[in-house]
Amino acid sequence: MxxxxxxxxxxxxxxxxxxxxxxxxxxxxxxxxxxxxxxxxxxxxxxxxxxxxxxxxxxxxxxxxxxxxxxxxxxxxxxxxxxxxxxxxxxxxxxxxxxxxxxxxxxxxxxxxxxxxxxxxxxxxxxxxxxxxxxxxxxxxxxxxxxxxxxxxxxxxxxxxxxxxxxxxxxxxxxxxxxxxANPEDEREFLDSAEGEIAAARRYDLVETMRAFRDSKFRPAVLQAYSYKCCVCSCDLKLVDAAHIVPVSHVESTDEVTNGLAMCRLHHGAYDNALLGVRSDYSVVINPEMRNRLAEISLDTAIESFESGLPDRIRVPASIEVRPSPEKLQLGLRVRRWADEYAA
Ligand SMILES: [Zn+2]
Structure with a gap:
């Protein structure tokens, strides 16, 4: 050749x-x-x-x-x-x-x-x-x-x-x-079996490298499923992330598109901080605890304007196989410490 x-x-x-x-x-x-x-x-x-x-x-x-x-x-x-x-x-x-x-x-x-x-x-x-x-x-x-x-x-x-x-x-x-x-679930064992600080840091680097590899496949797949637009506000200014519904750090997290939501930076941040939630029926909710906490620090006007811009439901992909999994949406809320009535 x-x-x-x-x-x-x-x-x-x-x-x-x-x-x-x-x-x-x-x-x-x-x-x-x-x-x-x-x-x-x-x-x-x-x-x-x-x-x-x-x-x-x-x-x-x-x-x-x-x-x-x-x-x-x-x-x-x-x-x-x-x-x-x-x-x-x-x-x-x-x-x-x-x-x-x-x-x-x-x-x-x-x-x-x-x-x-x-x-x-x-x-x-x-x-x-x-x-x-x-x-x-x-x-x-x-x-x-x-x-x-x-x-x-x-x-x-x-x-x-x-x-x-x-x-x-x-x-x-x-x-x-x-x-x-290895599978992602084996990584925990890989980290736990390290002895000594240097070995642990080195193993952490390696696990991060493999997470970045899976993310490099997850991100384009999620963005494509949502036509590169935020599922909450439809913004598509190239500022759209692939958010994990069940966070990467959780043992039940996966890199399937059904564990992803395309979200702009603002809504991704609000989702990860448990201010904004997506329930298993795709409805969009605001966390009352967080709302109160923000009101206490005089951000009540800000939270009102944030809330008024939200749709009742997120926009999901047309193709059923890549829509967010209802079970994962529930787990995503539980992991982020939402009250039980929302995570049902
Ligand atoms: Zn958005």
């Missing part, structure tokens, strides 16, 4: 990030000269990247010499991965065969021994990433196990912005690979 030109790989990479609604600034690299410098901005956060990217091909050496499942990148004209503070060095490959990216740990490849060394990844890992969005595997190196991450184009922005902790393994490479495959 012939390699795809670096400039084309970079264009496709940047276009993929921009399709996920980020802004990418990239000086065009000189023909064939790696790396490409990129500045990726989403909302208020910017990631500076140095991108090394090759085409992923089947292992060389003819039939029977290399395992049939082996895929690899061959790094040409490079002596090692440069590391700079504040810059994310991405060491990756694009698999045309599976339509996914794979990334190795740049920190473990700061200098190469051979002239054009290769890095391997398993075809199964690439195939899994194509269906689930992300997959990981271990790869032995001279400095211990390296974590290889594969992701599909829809998850590329998440990887670029949030993926670094998955590579930074010390002796927890196996635990990372397990975590990537």
């Amino acid at each position: 012939a390699g795809i030109r670096f400039s084309r790989l970079v264009d496709e990479f940047a276009d993929t990030l921009e399709r996920a609604s980020s802004t990418v600034i990239r000086p065009r690299p000189a023909e064939g000269s790696r790396p490409a410098r990129m500045q990726v901005t989403t909302g208020t956060s910017t990631t500076d990247c140095l991108l090394f990217l090759w085409t992923i091909t089947p292992g060389g050496g003819g039939p029977g010499v290399r395992p049939a499942n082996e895929r690899r990148i061959q790094m040409t004209n490079i002596t090692g991965m440069p590391l700079q503070p504040g810059v994310r060095t991405l060491l990756g490959g694009w698999s045309q065969e599976f339509g996914v990216y794979a990334f190795w740990d740049a920190r473990r490849h700061t200098s190469f021994s051979g002239r054009s060394p290769s890095l391997q990844v398993d075809a199964n890992t690439l195939e899994t990433a194509g269906t689930t969005g992300i997959a990981s595997q271990l790869r032995p190196t001279q400095q211990g196990q390296e974590v290889v991450i594969a992701c599909n184009p829809a998850s590329l922005l998440w990887y670029v912005e949030n993926g670094a902790p998955l590579h930074n393994s010390q002796d927890d490479a196996t635990a990372i690979v397990d975590l990537v495959e």
Whole structure:
């Protein structure tokens, strides 16, 4: 399989990030000269990247010499991965065969021994990433196990912005690979089994990374279901969030669209703070306790004007399968400590 030109790989990479609604600034690299410098901005956060990217091909050496499942990148004209503070060095490959990216740990490849060394990844890992969005595997190196991450184009922005902790393994490479495959309910156990403050902080980072991954799928799905408009006020000024009905921190929270509501920042804040509620029949209610509390601090006019702008019911998606689940709406209110009469 012939390699795809670096400039084309970079264009496709940047276009993929921009399709996920980020802004990418990239000086065009000189023909064939790696790396490409990129500045990726989403909302208020910017990631500076140095991108090394090759085409992923089947292992060389003819039939029977290399395992049939082996895929690899061959790094040409490079002596090692440069590391700079504040810059994310991405060491990756694009698999045309599976339509996914794979990334190795740049920190473990700061200098190469051979002239054009290769890095391997398993075809199964690439195939899994194509269906689930992300997959990981271990790869032995001279400095211990390296974590290889594969992701599909829809998850590329998440990887670029949030993926670094998955590579930074010390002796927890196996635990990372397990975590990537774990369900959200297993994460609690993963956190609880940590010993020592550093280990706990590190595990928290990893769990946050995986939450960001699930959120990167949840958000576009919820926004699309609600046509990018707030379900309360129909505002669509690109200030619409995907709110979890049952909060992420709760054990029964899921990343299904039926656990989501598209809400503008104002209504999302009011919902999470239990000022505004959505009952299982989709009616919109104001929490009397909160209303009194705001009145006590002389915000009664403000709360009246807030309340007068509310509809009787939220606007739900036309398609029944993606409408908010009544059970989750009830649980969402209970978790936010609404009185029983509302959470029924
Ligand atoms: Zn709104």
